[in-house]
Amino acid sequence: MDAPGPTYSFPQDDLQLLRKSWLCLAVLMGWMGVSLSAYADFAETFDSEQTSFRIRVGGTRSRVLNHSRESKSAQSGLRGEMFRVEILEDGNVIQAEMPISKGRALEGVSAEIFLKSNRPGAVLALKLICASTTHPETGHPLELIIEGNTYVSSGQWQKLSCTLTEKKLAEKVRPLRAKYRQPIPLSELVLHSVMLAIPADRGLIDVSLDELKVSPIVPVETQPHTLTTPSDIEQASHVDFRLDRLVVDGKPMMPRFVPWHSESPSDLRKMGLNLVWAPDWSDIESLSELRKAGLWATATPPKPKSATGENLPADEAGLPPFLPNTSPILFWNLGTRVTSQVKDDLLNWVEQVQTADRQFNRPLCADVIGGERLYSRYIDMLGMSRHVVHSSMSFTDYRRWLIEQKLRGRPGTFAWTWLQTEPSPNWRKFTANPLQPEGSGLSTVSAEVPTVDISRGQSPTNIPFVHYVEPEQLRLQAWIAATSGYRGLGFWSTSPLTDDSVLNRERRLAMTMLNLELELLEPWLATSTPFAETTFTVERRNSSSRREGQSTAPKPSEKDSQELIAAVLRTESGTLVVPMWLESKSQYVPAQLAANSATILVPEGNEAAMAYEITPTGIDSRKHRRVAGGLEVVLPKFDQTAVILLTSDRQLIAQLEQRAAIYQAAYAEACLELTRLKLERVRLVDQELQQMGVGQADSPQLLGSARIYFEQAEYAFRNQDYRGTQNACQAALQLTRILQRAHWDEAVRKGNSPLSSPYSVCFQTLPLHWKLISRMGRSHLFQGENLLKSGDFESPDQLISDGWTHWQNDVPGWMALAELCPQGQESRYALRLAAFEQSKDEKTPPADQMLDHEPLLTIRSPAIEVSPGDIVYMSGNILMTKPIVGPWEGLTITESLSGKAGYHRFQPSPAWQRFEMVRPCTDAGQLQWILELGGSGEVLIDNLQVRKLSPAESATGHSKPEGSGNSRLRGLIPRWPGRSKTPANMP
Template sequence: RSGEAAHSGSSGELVRVQSGHGHFVHLVYDTTPAHVISELRPSVWVRADRPGIQFLVRVVFPHVANPRTGKPVTRLLAGSTYTQQGSWQQLRVDDLPKLVQAAVRPMRSQLGSHIDVREPYLDRLVLNLYAGAGTTRIAIDDLDLPSAVAVGNATEMAGRAAQKRGPAESPARRRVELAGNVLQVDGQPFFPRMVEYQGESLNFLKGLGFNVVRLSGAPSDALLEEAKRAEMWLVCPPPVLKDEPADDAQDRPMVFDARYEPVLAWHFGQGLTSRNLEAVRRWVEQVRRADEDAARPLVCDPADDLAQYCRTINFGGILMLHRYLLGTSFEMADFGTWLRTRPRLGLAGMPVWATIETQYSRELCEQISLLSSGRAPEPAASLEQLQLMVQAALAAGVRGLCFASRSPLDAQDPATRARAMMLALINIELHAIRSWIAVGNVTPEIKAANTEGVNPGITGGVLQAGHARLLLPLWTGTGAQYVPDQLAGNLITFVVPGAPEDNTVYEVTVGGLRSLDRKRSVGGMHVVDDEFGPTSLVLLTNGIAVSAMNSGLPGAGQRAAQIERDLTAYRLARVQEIDRQLARVA
């Protein structure tokens, strides 16, 4: 405590937070359980040198058991966010009953409409102190919980929730399945944001916004346990299995038990050719027998013979596609077309995951190093290049993205820190549109035009989910695999066929939604964007989708703004260093 942190009285809490790139740093205060009533309005006074701190409360639903743990389900409900940098501001959580009702709707979708949500109570106050990478100083004082009505039997109610599962019942395994070409987890659409594992902490990768880690080998027991604690999914090769059962019970073929619960899907290899086909077929048969209860999806990434490999993993299979783009002669503008046409060599309707390169190939980097006698730095992909590849993949209808990485993302050199920041920013953008990219149907590409009626090198991909459409810009300039063109345009018009007349139109950014001009004319809805950039997504929808998207954008926008600021500082430092090197040469 410090007098410097006092809002009233003689002292308050002074906290200094130093963090990397992530989403949260929680300071928690456990309180006496209190009934959720409209008069209960928790508040706290905060002063900080950066905006973005958020006040939350934890609510317990004592009669709803978590199917994995047997304990009562809890939810964090968000209150106000700190905006008055350098000044005291009261953060509050108002209208708790309304917030609880909003939290109940997705719970019923996930756990069933039969759940008993009576008697919710508040048991914890939370400050999310994360305001972006770097150091933040926060003064905290006058934490208040007025009109609190204590819950006298919270422990007893929690025990009743556990008993509803049955005394001998083990925690339910999470269900991973394919519904058509949509991946579902516990019945809800799921879009994997995956990264190749290079030994980083799984909590670190989760902080960058990834929800899946791809391994090159079978997971160890320690890594499986770490994934369970971090609530991260794994995509990995299965462990080695025996061909036939032996007389000795210890030599019977393996059955994948509860240790493997964090495994989302089994991956059978990258760059597979016809020479590997028979071995993979035998392996797939063994894995299906060993994983009969969970029946996880099977993934393969063949270099040729796609039809045979797709038939091998047919039921519950996912095709993974990987193509090197950065620094090659393959035009980045053709990447989406390749992703759409390549699966036709396999099986129609099979879901596709795409790999996104985040670094130039090792071979190219070695060539550059040799030609420069080791003086040239390793080339680095730009944020715009990564965004172009991601947009093309999404517009092609992929159901998951894997970001390739051949070196750890937690290394402390400036280039790696910048790469981690770029991926964190892209994950924020992907999270904002997850409802569309997980289930949306791809419609034919549409053309764009400027005020002179000329296409400025942009087409649009459209994902339709229900009555809502998400338009993704696709920049078609040449040479972007080396250096992208200027990815900006003014007064760009798209014509979206089939959009309902009562749809409103918004530009979607992680900072929020901005209304755009639109009119009904020949060919469909004419949408005009006065300032169009590489990630200028356009949403055509009714009010329901707008409310759902708006609810998650404010906090994300603050994190994204801080990342973009840090990336700009990195770019400036890099340009200044190059300028100094050129001056020495001159």
């Protein structure tokens, strides 16, 4: 028997890859409605005498000397095609193009040709055309050029090739889609011709060509299966973009929408909404109901998925065309909180949706938290959102954040944002399952407030003590966003708006009032451009003092220039000026935010313009005069926000008055009902606090005056005096804010931050805050053991053994470090966190794009087990002599129970600062400190502690905890292994 000859077997991985490739090809062909037998090859041997390539030479001083087929130009066979070109100036390019059989531009299609030239640099390419998409400038079908490899062997034959791949197609198609805002369906790309591009400097250039082959060719006559014919689909879309302005049926639109939780469409429309986020794009019946009620819809489109549920890429699968019955969908919503980590999957989805929706060409929107620059190239409507209510971020910081986020996208991007209408889930969980250990005194009252006539003294007995977004906080969010260049507002809600609870009724009424204002001004807000920002001055209102040494209204201070902000917006019909009072703590509990008068200096004001204050209850002219630097406008009263229109167009004012007449009755009615509910809610919380011994002495006078104003509002409404109704309601609500803020100021007076307690970030939970403080005062909390053994930062080995974790974000051009530094507060060492920006070249992207909403450095303490009913007291000290400067959050410190909602942010100070947190535990779990550094600078942290009070330890004999400056608890946070040799200084 002969010995077997040498054999070769494919490795198992190669066999699997080969099988998968053929399987994907077969699936793709099946989806397109063709079979593998439909493949063919295009070949040209150049043996005939007729030339095939068309030669074009750039420049006027160049010419083709010879173009023919000759035997001496053949690489094989009888003849080859050759041409000689004389170039008389440098910098020209020779283009040779040859038509080929039309075929579908599938991945794997390859062109090959043999070439010989006396110069290197020739490139082979395939030209593709998209018959369904026209070039906006020429009107011809859009063309794409896919390049192959380059000729390098001068004087010798070399085989050049060009192969279509997913990557090459994506690199060509995506920029064109973004540039021309047209769908470019990959399924309709067709092979058109083979091209050669040959760089040509001065002199003679000889080129010989032979043996061209293009394979495989799937004829374009083989059409893919579709569910409809072109005649079945609407050709026109309701929506259009003009620059960054959304135009619907020829009119500018400012989307105002909510997630739909099966509320009545008519009820949602009465709230002034114009769009809802429908949960099911294919529920045609529900979409039709929305449209009949005057509401548009947005919906999340489907995704092509494999049999195992994985998302399929655009080159393997697509979506069938969307049918005309989806026309109530105005634009597609690709989700919320989209991170940059999923960009490949999202961009594939974008391509699939655009291909399926090419007849409607509806915009795409997504709410993103990273990758704004990239996503703004492919997403028409870019959402950028964050929670601000009950956080350490002030409304001034929130406005600055919105402006900076918008700048991270491409210029001209349509920006929108979600507004917070309900508390963060991290706060809500502290009252969703309230602590009720025996004898703790902590209980959440869950009864609701029925509709009552408070002017007659009727009232219920209880209301829920839960976290709540005040109507004023919702208003400030909306106007901050609208004046920061955001042209769409979403009202984030996880529960039905028509739920009849007292707090939900307030929320619904606040949204109604706000939407009516925005709808009145929609033609101007939807087309306005932020022009300038200025400050204004107010004359504070006098009110009775609550107790000796305290005044109801704060005295003027230097921070007014940061809190009193007026945004100036340019429109086609005039200038909009929106003054806003962004008091520094109103994200917790709104201050009075009202004044006897306000004076605004509008820069570059039109001398011929008149000033008008715009409200849904009427249009009023306001005093104004020309002064140095602009136009000075005076408002006789100011409450939270105002809208002033500067224009010389009297006809425009007449139109506005007609529009206001449509809204004034509904607006006044909503204002009256909101005042009724809030007065009673504040009265009941005040009553609870009075019974606990932490009431305000002047609350009867404040509530009594508010009740009188409310009765005046009722009288005005009965007499159809809608402006009088609004003014009286505003006066009553100002008094409730004074009382709310007085209670809150007292609750946080001794604390170093409102975030120290989960119940001190909101007025509605103040009774729970005082009950928590009372329980802590009866405990042995401050004599308990520090549960962080390595909290003194004296032992690097113990830091490692205890399980401290250290994560760094590797960002080019940045260095971050965590180490022990011999500069502790009470002990020898402290934890030093530092980061700085190193030198970088011009190609390095900006820091904000590289960080992408991630900190540079994160430190987590060991986990500590907690049980339901535990109360955990956490404290520490920090030394920050200079601000942390960077594109992220600077320095933030929080714990794992409240998460990002409980972020503590710090201002520079020459001395050590103390911070404290009290957290009741509603569930069993683990507790950790979380320290994050997100910018350039350094900070020292020392004496981090965790002490726990368990239910069995509730004892008497200890007083209520002292204020922030009197607690003397030793350090809790461990330092990182590796001590610095010098005191903390920036590297």
